[in-house]
Amino acid sequence: MTKIIVPGRASGIVLKTTNPINFLGAVDKKTGVIHDQKYDIYKKSIQNSVLVFPYGVGSSVGAYTIYSLKSNNVAPAAMICKKADLTVASGCALADIPMIVLCDEEFNTIENGQQIQIDTESEKILN
Amino acid sequence: MDLTKEEQSALNGEKGDALQTAYRILVATGEATNAEKLIPINWAHLSGVNYNTIGDSGEEFLRTISHEAKVKVKTTVNPMGFDFDHISEFNHIDDEFIQKQKSIRNSYVRMGVEPTFSCTPYDIFDLPEKNTQVSFAESNAAIFANSLGGLKTNKESAFSALASAITGKSPYSDLRKDDIITPMTIRMKLDNPNELDFGMLGFFAGKVGDTSVNISGVSQPNRRSCKALCGGMGTSGTCAKFQFVDNEDEKSEKVDFGKEEMNEVYDELNTAEKGDLITLGSPQLGLEELSDLSKMLKGKSFQKRCMIFCSRAVQEQARSLDYTNEIERSGGEILSDCCTCLTPLIDTNETDAVTTNSIKGAYYLKNSTGVDVNLKPLSKIIEDETR
Numbered sequence: 001m002t003k004i005i006v007p008g009r010a011s012g013i014v015l016k017t018t019n020p021i022n023f024l025g026a027v028d029k030k031t032g033v034i035h036d037q038k039y040d041i042y043k044k045s046i047q048n049s050v051l052v053f054p055y056g057v058g059s060s061v062g063a064y065t066i067y068s069l070k071s072n073n074v075a076p077a078a079m080i081c082k083k084a085d086l087t088v089a090s091g092c093a094l095a096d097i098p099m100i101v102l103c104d105e106e107f108n109t110i111e112n113g114q115q116i117q118i119d120t121e122s123e124k125i126l127n
Numbered sequence: 128m129d130l131t132k133e134e135q136s137a138l139n140g141e142k143g144d145a146l147q148t149a150y151r152i153l154v155a156t157g158e159a160t161n162a163e164k165l166i167p168i169n170w171a172h173l174s175g176v177n178y179n180t181i182g183d184s185g186e187e188f189l190r191t192i193s194h195e196a197k198v199k200v201k202t203t204v205n206p207m208g209f210d211f212d213h214i215s216e217f218n219h220i221d222d223e224f225i226q227k228q229k230s231i232r233n234s235y236v237r238m239g240v241e242p243t244f245s246c247t248p249y250d251i252f253d254l255p256e257k258n259t260q261v262s263f264a265e266s267n268a269a270i271f272a273n274s275l276g277g278l279k280t281n282k283e284s285a286f287s288a289l290a291s292a293i294t295g296k297s298p299y300s301d302l303r304k305d306d307i308i309t310p311m312t313i314r315m316k317l318d319n320p321n322e323l324d325f326g327m328l329g330f331f332a333g334k335v336g337d338t339s340v341n342i343s344g345v346s347q348p349n350r351r352s353c354k355a356l357c358g359g360m361g362t363s364g365t366c367a368k369f370q371f372v373d374n375e376d377e378k379s380e381k382v383d384f385g386k387e388e389m390n391e392v393y394d395e396l397n398t399a400e401k402g403d404l405i406t407l408g409s410p411q412l413g414l415e416e417l418s419d420l421s422k423m424l425k426g427k428s429f430q431k432r433c434m435i436f437c438s439r440a441v442q443e444q445a446r447s448l449d450y451t452n453e454i455e456r457s458g459g460e461i462l463s464d465c466c467t468c469l470t471p472l473i474d475t476n477e478t479d480a481v482t483t484n485s486i487k488g489a490y491y492l493k494n495s496t497g498v499d500v501n502l503k504p505l506s507k508i509i510e511d512e513t514r
Contacts, residue, residue: 005158020364025494029182036494038395057333057364059491060174060264063284064181071184084159085365090286093155094148094188101159 002106004120005089008098010078011117014110015049017041023062023087032074050118051076052110056088066091078118082107128157128298129164137294145196149290153298156287160300166260168280171198171292172248174205174264175285176235178228179469179495186227186234193234199295202240203248205265206411206436206466207232211244213462220471240292244464245438247354249276250413260303262291266361267354267410267487273368275353279303282367302338302367309378310370311336315344316385321504325352326486327392328384329359332366335382339368343375351419351505354410358487396489399499402482405429405512407459407505408436409467409488417445421453423505427513429458434472439463457513469495482508 019039021027026036032047046069056062066088069075078098079088092099098118102110106125110116117126130150136142138150153165175181181189208228209217236242243251246265249272255261257277263269264283272278281300283291291297313332317324325348332340348356360366375381412420417437435454437445442463445451451461465472467488473481473496480499481492489500503511 003158006155022362022494024180025491055365058266058362059180060266060269060282060284060288061177061180063286064175064185067188067286068182068184071187083365086156086159086281086287087284089155089159090152090284090290093152094286099155 002103003084003101005084005101006092006097006099007120008078008096009119009121010050010098011115012048012050012077014052014112014114014116015041015044015046016052016110016112018054020054020057022058023056023065023091024059027065027069029065029068030072030074032069045074046076047074049076050078050080050116052080052107055081055083056085060087062087063091063094066097067095070095070097080107080110128154128162134165143195145192145293148192149196149293152286152290153294153296156284157298160281160298162298162300164299165296166299166303167295168260168262168291168297169200169255170261171200171202171288172204172261172263172265172268173202173235173240173285173288173292175289176205176207176231176244177469178208178224178231179471181231183227186231189231189234193237196238196293198239198292200292202292203243203245204235204240205246206244207464208471209465210462211464217472219474219477224471243438243440245411245440246409246466247411247413247438250411251438251440254278260297262288262297264288267357269367270357270361270369271354273302274357274370282361282365309376310339310341312341312343312372312375312379312381314381314383315342316383317389320352321506322352322355323484323486323502323504324389326355326359326484327389329356330363330392330486331384331388332369333360333362333364336364336366338366339370340366341370341372341376341379343372345371350413350415354413355484355486358410358485362487362490393502396486396493396500397502398493399480399501402480402501403478404431404473405433405482405508406436406467406473406488407433407484409485411466412437412441414441414444417441417450417454421450423509424453424457424459424513427457427509429513431512433459433512435459435461436466437461437463467492473498482512484508
């Protein structure tokens with residue numbers, strides 16, 4: 001675990017995308033579904049997943065989108081990125097969604113559809 | 128990140144819920160930016176004002192926190208959903224939207240912000256002296272502040288800027304220091320670029336660049352083009368700063384922005400051959416742009432609705448200088464407090480496609496509002512859409 005941005009414990013099925021995510025532009029805050037067709041996870045729901053993506057991009061208001069996802073019970077259980085950005089970090093901090101950053105090597109070993117557990121206290125990711 | 132005793136006690140909740148929330152955000156963003164400490168800032172600019180973007184949970188969060196929190200530094204805010212002085216004219220905006228938007232406005236005012244409702248604070252206020260630390264959310268404003276205003280800010284999020292406003296502090300990240308590693312150089316290869324080209328250059332640079340980029344091959348773009356560059360860059364990436372350079376740094380990685388790269392951006396964002404209406408302004412127009420526009424519109428009339436967005440402060444200045452006469456005579460509709468991006472004044476029931484010169488506007492019109500976009504530079508809009 002390279003860096004813990006928001007501590008916590010969570011488990012879920014990995015939803016992994018190669019696309020950086022613009023939360024305001026690409027995620028429906030009421031349903032948690034990706035509605036930008038340029039994403040490789042277009043039409044997929046991020047609800048209860050361990051969302052694995054390179055980093056967040058675009059509007060600073062994306063932080064509110066993450067908070068709304070949590071309030072609407074459609075948020076991911078945890079987020080894993082390659083690079084931390086302020087929008088995702090602050091959105092996860094307020095919504096209390098565990099968020100960690102992994103180095104490229106660790107990031108690449110995580111596979112779509114895999115069930116994983118994250119525990120930032122013991123700094124472990126378990127399959 | 129090291130916290131002082133006072134900061135640690137606020138994080139532990141000993142100074143109330145609002146400050147605890149603010150410090151939790153600052154600690155997460157501090158970790159995200161590799162900051163070793165928090166430093167004072169003296170101006171915060173907040174995003175997260177439009178009900179369309181923050182929704183019910185955002186409205187509720189602001190209502191709750193505003194009963195406890197007060198801003199500690201000068202704080203300006205982004206546009207909301209509609210022009211507050213003309214609500215009664217917007218029949219198709221439902222009552223719930225208006226009530227929730229009013230609540231959000233009241234929450235910000237209760238915390239002590241200046242009710243600017245503008246994404247272009249740099250067009251309203253004189254900027255503080257060079258190297259002043261500020262916290263600007265609203266990506267175009269952060270990029271403008273770092274690149275053209277000589278200020279220092281992270282590309283803040285809505286929450287990190289709010290936390291900075293309430294505490295007067297922000298993480299001391301790399302962007303706030305002077306030692307950024309040699310950034311990538313984007314070579315501008317287009318001849319005589321207009322503001323649309325600069326917007327596309329920004330969108331491209333945001334995608335390929337990291338925290339900061341150098342741009343070569345550009346000489347003295349006007350303010351409209353500079354703002355388009357900031358808007359485009361802020362939309363697509365995490366890049367928070369650019370620098371025009373005359374000589375390319377040998378150590379810097381080079382990437383060309385030519386016809387091919389431009390066409391790729393154009394094809395991604397241009398999805399219609401014509402629009403049902405025109406919008407000008409994302410970022411909102413400044414005084415110089417309104418002055419230009421009034422000259423370009425002399426003796427001409429728009430053949431369809433043209434919405435022109437600027438801040439209230441700029442609109443008032445433009446009125447006193449008579450720039451607005453020619454614009455309104457031509458049929459242009461000047462709107463304040465709001466902007467192309469996510470305004471409920473544009474919706475899919477009445478509009479299939481919008482003509483605009485804004486790359487940022489195009490992205491959010493397409494992806495959030497759900498309408499198609501016809502991209503054209505301002506000169507072409509006036510040529511095609513007026514008589």
